[in-house]
Amino acid sequence: MLTSRGCWCLFSVLVILSLGLLRPSQTLTLLGLTLLLWFAGQWLWFLVRLSGVRRLHVRREVWDDRSVVTTLWAGQTFEVRMRLVAEGRLSLPHIAAADRLPFAVEHIDGSLHVQGIVSAKEPLETTYRIRCGPAGLVRFEGVRIEAADWQGLFYYVHFVHAVVVLPILPLLMPRTSQPASLKRHNLLLPPGIHRFRCPGSGSELLDLRDYLPGDPPRTIAWKVSARRDRLITKEFESEVPVRCTLFVDASNSVRVPAPCGAGPQQIRYGKALDRLIDIAAGVLQANASIRDLTGLCLFDEYGASYIAPARGSTHRTECLRLLAAAAARLPDQPTVPPDHLLPLAYSFAAEVYPELLRPAVNSVPLAMIWLEGFSGYARRLHGGLLELLHRRKSALRTLCWWTSFWALVLPVSLLLARTLFRTRALDNSLLIILFFAPLAVLAAWGGTIFLFGVDAVVGRSKRRRDRWRKQLAAIVSARYGLAPGGLAVLLEDDDAFSRLLQRFLSEHQVPYTLPLYSPEGRYLFAATEKITVLADALVRAVGRGRDNELFVLLADLLELDDALDPLLRAVRVALGRHHQVVLICPWPPGLDLPPTRGQGPGAGDAKGPSSLALGLSALGPQQLWDHVTTQRFHRAYQRLRRTFARLGVAVLCAAEEEPVPLVLRRLERLRSLGRPHS
Amino acid sequence: MSKAKNRKRKAETRSSPELRSHPAVRNYTLFCLSALFLIVVCLADRGLAWWCLVPALIGCLALLTHWDYGPPLVLLSLAGLLGFSGPLRYRSPPPGGWSRFPTASLMDLGLCIAVLAYVLGHYRLLSLTRYIFPPRLGRPRVEATQRRSADLVTGRETTFLGLALPLWAGLAVLVWGWVTEEAAPRNAPLEWWPVLRLVWAILAVLAVAGVTASYLRQTTATPEEGLLYLQDQCWRLMRREQGLLNRWLTWARLRAQRKQRFSGPSLETRRQS
Structure with missing residues (x-):
């Protein structure tokens, strides 16, 4: 919330106040107090007005040349009108709104960004034009809001979710040689009905044959019958749709x-x-x-x-x-390693769900990042020993505790046993244990600390990946109804996490690529x-x-x-x-x-x-x-x-x-x- | 290569000449210059001779270059001038405590107003010419959309700014008066009693504000945020146990898959076929 500008300002103010109090100087103290009160006042005023930012609404309309549409056509151009409306009487801080362009459309002209102060009477509006891509769905997620005070000391990011999903229908191209769709002559059949050379109930004559009992009398060809001196029946073509x-x-x-x-x-x-x-x-x-x-x-x-x-x-x-x-x-392919999708999914979530990535609701404990590893049983480990070390840190820690435990328990039990049975073998064992147990504990702890140090030095990208994974796992677990236990499952199960990540991206119409071949070389x-x-x-x-x-x-x-x-x-x-x-x-x-x-x-x-x-x-x-x-x-x-x-x-x-x-x-x-x- | 790129980026983030000649930018620049002049006058009154020009020179330079670190540097230079103008040794408060200090003079009040005016004006100017929203991570180049549009500056804003300055300075004088007026309890260090009161007052205000902000955030939280918070709390409590269980479950599932792949179709599939 505090920008770097704000941090520097606060630091200078605190230096002045401290110096004023410690030297002591009344002028400096007064100056520091004035600046501190002003800074605190700005912060409180910003905080109070933030509740209004979280209550903003978005109204979006997609227009073609004539009216509002709910269906788009591939390759066609449309106009999007976005309006940001505030509730309540309290004025809001300075706001910049950016409408998030869906992946399926291309921006042509007009601005996606608009800034100013929103109030109930004066909404922020912007209009821009888009061109639709191939057939599919367009998903307008909402508007990204950035709020700041006029000095730029405080900053807040919010996303107003206003999901609108519109289908893009495939474009219907006019044919060069369009067959007649109107019946121009009475000789022609109605559109959609075709002649079929099979006896039926059509109007065109197909053949003549001898009369059979049961044939309707109206189909008898009287003239032909008179000429041939026997009853002849007319057969008509079928008229069928194709x-x-x-x-x-x-x-x-x-x-x-x-x-x-x-x-x-x-x-x-x-x-x-x-x-x-x-x-x-x-x-x-x-x-x-x-x-x-x-x-x-x-x-x-x-x-x-x-x-x-x-x-x-x-x-x-x-x-x-x-x-x-x-x-x-x-x-969708469940056997794809989730690391392949993590950067895309995280950057998307950071843009569209900033409120769900805040430490207050989606924290990443430091101990988890530095001391624990997860997803211990991945389908395939890329990165060799260092990756293995990073993921199995908890196993190392367990090993240390068990070594310490046995190093304590073994001598004690041997000592107890020695009080009961005084044998030479027991004495020798006790001597060996007393000598090697502390060494083993020392080696285990020392080795673990060394390996943790190695991981801390070289595992920066892995720690970042872990942080992303935890936060995304929490989001998808809550989103798809797996909470409260789903988060722990997704941290360990690569396949489940990968499947849900693909579902998450697919739902939001975020295009992603997947590896086409498995590590064994099979087409997936x-x-x-x-x-x-x-x-x-x-x-x-x-x-x-x-x-x-x-x-x-x-x-x-x-x-x-x-x-x-x-x-x-x-x-x-x-x-x-x-x-x-x-x-x-x-x-x-x-x-x-x-x-x-x-x-x-x-x-x-x-x-x-x-x-x-x-x-x-x-x-x-x-x-x-x-x-x-x-x-x-x-x-x-x-x-x-x-x-x-x-x-x-x-x-x-x-x-x-x-x-x-x-x-x-x-x-x-x-x-x-x-x-x-x- | 990278230096040249950085220079280019910096040049791009500098405000354009049209923006510099915009009335709002010009007004804020003049406002800051006036504040710096007032600072010089107040410092000269304290007998600082040529040293009184140092904060003003830094401020002018920062104003010309639209430098982000201008206000902190001016404030630190003022702290240095006012704090270390005498001999460099610890001075205890005057006998009888802080209340024996003379009441704040008009020049002290003027200095407070001038410094606040400069800080406020300079930051608002930076919002117009550099950025109001901080650059995003991984994108060092400041885009035009991150600036506050100079057309949005109204006369009302400047009026409020003028009214706010004496208000904050007056408030500071009142707070300082409240801090120093009350007598220290028995056995309390007389000279540090106001300092303790001030520090505790600041901490109390911060705590109350923090709790209020947290409460406000929770009351306006969406159901998704609430669910995420609860899930997070549950996971934090049991993450090691859950992690252990799920690790073994995953291991068992992968092992079963591997076995099935190497041993052909399962019994179920064979029955179906």
Whole structure:
């Protein structure tokens, strides 16, 4: 609360007063007293007015060009109007308010900061414009308040929480060749209804056949019957809607950032899921514009949520909201060491929850920092001996106490025993114990003090990490209902703490990166369970569906060749029921696109093995890593393509511009006159 | 390289010429200069000869450079001048105690007002030209948003400042009078009795203010803060026992995981399959 300016001022005042009293000098004493009274008065006045700072309210509105909105659109610009309102009649100290910009938006112009004195009649206001990023959620946390007196001697930080979560829906791009959504001629079918060459109750003639008993008399073709001299019945075409179901992969593997590359695409598509959602939104919009029915199934490793194909703006908005919610999810991996997330989580908490990090409510005892270590059984210790020493300080202390205890107990028991049994062996033992026990105690305590000293000298960053961990563990424990015992659990259990930290960051929409590979070199996000979930969802959709449907699988199946069998079986079921299936595979942003059909997987390396080896040897470690990763992904893509090509299923790469037109072409084929698998 | 960077940073934190010519900044500068002049007059009246110019020179230099340490240096120089102007040896209070000192003269009062005016004015000037909110940790560069906007300075503020100066000085005289007027109890050291009273009074005020502040903070605490406080108290009481238990539980869990990984699927999984 006292700034460095205030500290120096107080120090000078105290020096004057002390000198005045000790010398003694009435002038100096009076001067010191005047300054001290003024300083104390300022402090008290500041303290009294602080209660008003803690009662400030924030009102925030997000405007588009016309009115207040509750839904945002990806890539669009909006205006945010923030107003800070005070309660009560007491005037507040000088205040600077800074609206916290969410991570999902970009600041364009206008000021996020505003300063002045807030009162009930005169609120502080600011207006700024933002541009939304990709689909997801925007979370406005609130306003950071800094209060100070006019002299800058006292300072207080507060955060006014005013959480507003708004969905960013994927942008609906207008298509270049938009099909007619209005019925212009009576010959055409209404929008959303398509001719299907299968006997039905449509209006177009499909065929003529002999009359069968039970056929309605009105379908008899009288003229033809008269010519052929037997009853002939007219068969009409079916008029059916075309259904398309999108299966969008929302598993961990598409929620992690790209493994390599940093091109301009990576800024737009931070993760593979963003591109999938754009494709899904494009198909959804194209279908909605011609009133076709579109369904949506979001799946991950744990389960699937399904929306049956339907049309209408309510259905479309619901689908878009689901897509936005899926896009907002961040990856989670419980086996990641918490140290990886601690700096980010702590800096975020320090900004948004300064009141929960104050020593009065979230203290860090000095003994804990200097004498005790926690998280004694980490999954993996990075940092070797020093880290081990830092974490097992309590074991050292215990060792010392036990050594001291036995050094006291052993001689006493031997002495007692000697009073009962006077043997030579006992005497010798007593002599040895009496000699070595103090030495052992001395060595144990000396060694421990030395090791503690070593840790004190080299463990500054570890102590800081411990402080962060304790304070964050306290916050997440209280936040997620683990209190009062949760704090101690989180200090020891790395996995539980890491999981809660990820949840904390994910809830606040703070983007974080996780290591992609375990220390053993395994890819951490290849979830094979999602294949079973997807296969089940596909079979269920086939069971519910009718004829003439298109199933678009937007799923990351790269490098999951061994686990594809359930999905292949489900795809066969779908194809057997005369449906169409398309697989669109997300591609890591920034990675080179896979070669097209004319080129093989090694088309670029056709110069021969020796020149390739020479080229590789000239690369640096990072480029070599990128090259290897790219080649690995290309091979996996080709394998996937071959596997599905055997079933007649097209596989596309989501990074290309092709997917949306291809899906629409498939739908056009379904809409056209023939049955595709006839 | 780092020195050049530091110089650049310092230059960036210096106030711009437009800010220096702002009426509010100009007024506060003039106010401080007047206070320094009054200090010189009061010190000269005490017969300090050319030494009376030292605090004023330091103050002027700090005003020109908008130096953060200006007021403490002026105060310390004043302490040095007034405290050590005589012979450098301990002087006991006059016989009969502090009450035998003559009452505060007009010049003493003037000096108190002038010094307070300078300190107040200089700090407010620094808030306008340097920063009012301290720079954040790890960010040595002061941003413009950390300054108080000079446009926010009103005439009312200056008026209150002018009224506050004699008020604080008068209050100090009253307090000092209250401290020195009461007779010391029997057997108490006569010369140190007022000092003891003053120190205890300051400590009592500090304690009361601290308790009040703590109470106010607790009454305005949010439920999250309350829960965190209770959890913290509970943890502080039992942290060693809880730590020991959880350490072993974690060890057992990790061991079970490791065993499961190396020995294949568990019995439950085998049954399910």
